[in-house]
Structures are given as structure tokens and as C-alpha cells.
Amino acid sequence: MATELSIETVVNGQSVHATVPSNRTLSQFLRDDLGLTGTKVSCALELCGTCTVLLDGSPVSACTLLAAEIDGGDVLTVEGLAGSDGELDPLQRAFLDHGAFQCGFCTPGMLLTAKALLARDPDPSEETIREELHGNICRCTGYVPIVEAIQAAARELRR
Numbered sequence: 673m674a675t676e677l678s679i680e681t682v683v684n685g686q687s688v689h690a691t692v693p694s695n696r697t698l699s700q701f702l703r704d705d706l707g708l709t710g711t712k713v714s715c716a717l718e719l720c721g722t723c724t725v726l727l728d729g730s731p732v733s734a735c736t737l738l739a740a741e742i743d744g745g746d747v748l749t750v751e752g753l754a755g756s757d758g759e760l761d762p763l764q765r766a767f768l769d770h771g772a773f774q775c776g777f778c779t780p781g782m783l784l785t786a787k788a789l790l791a792r793d794p795d796p797s798e799e800t801i802r803e804e805l806h807g808n809i810c811r812c813t814g815y816v817p818i819v820e821a822i823q824a825a826a827r828e829l830r831r
């Protein structure tokens with residue numbers, strides 16, 4: 673039987689205090705305990721990038737990271753990208769404008785990987801964007817519109 677652990681964290685700007693089993697994954701915690709179902713799970717093996725969220729600004733795989741490991745950390749999920757007034761993040765707007773998704777299953781992970789990239793490199797080359805996305809698999813759109821959307825968002829953010 674898993675030990676219960678107490679964690680204090682921030683999720684999308686909100687303080688969260690919770691008790692979680694030591695074997696609970698971050699994706700289970702986000703989706704099942706907090707109702708943040710925007711984080712998707714596909715492989716559950718840290719291979720596809722679908723479950724990517726940001727922990728202290730860096731992309732992590734929520735399918736394998738344990739919820740206990742976010743204790744003291746700051747988590748951003750796709751639900752936290754838009755402003756409190758509902759205005760979309762420039763990346764979300766650019767994905768819409770460029771048709772950078774079809775089924776949308778990979779999109780939350782793509783957005784968060786791109787968010788971390790643009791935070792540290794406001795003008796990434798196409799090569800850098802493609803390299804950054806190597807761990808995020810899209811099965812339907814193809815990567816051209818996704819890369820174009822990230823470039824467009826980068827331009828918007830630099831204005």
C-alpha cells in the first residue's frame with residue numbers, strides 16, 4: 673500500500689495543498705484530483721510528449737513524474753495559459769490562426785513545450801523549434817503548421 677504524502681504546490685497560479693499516495697503520478701493528480709483534464713495521457717511511458725506540463729518553467733512528463741515531486745514547485749498546465757480575462761496566450765492564438773492541430777490531442781503538450789522555449793529564446797530558428805519539439809509527437813497535423821505557429825507567436829511576443 674502506498675504511503676500518503678502531503679504536498680504544497682502552485683498550479684496555474686493557485687496554491688494547492690493536498691495529500692497524495694506516493695505512487696500517484698502528476699497526470700493522475702492533475703486530471704483526477706484537480707479536474708485539469710487538459711493534460712492528456714497517451715503512451716504513459718515518457719515517450720510522446722502529450723502529457724507535457726511546465727514545472728518551474730521547464731517541461732516535464734506528467735505521466736511519469738510523481739505528484740509528490742512537485743512539492744514546493746510551480747506547475748503550469750494548458751488551463752493556465754490564457755489570461756484571467758480569458759484572453760488566449762499568443763501561442764494558442766497562433767495555433768488557431770495556423771490550423772496547427774486536427775484532433776488536438778498533442779496540442780497541450782506542444783503549447784507548453786513551445787512556451788518554455790520562447791521564455792528562454794524569444795527568436796528561435798526553425799531548426800531550434802524542431803529540435804525542441806523532438807519529444808512531442810503529433811499523429812495527424814504534421815509539423816509544418818505547428819512550427820509556423822510557434823514562429824508567429826515568437827514574432828508577436830517580440831513586438
Ligand code: FES
Nearest residue numbers: 714716719721735
Ligand atoms: S503520455 Fe507522457 S510522454 Fe506520452
Ligand code: FES
Nearest residue numbers: 774776778810811
Ligand atoms: S493534432 Fe492530432 S495528434 Fe497532433
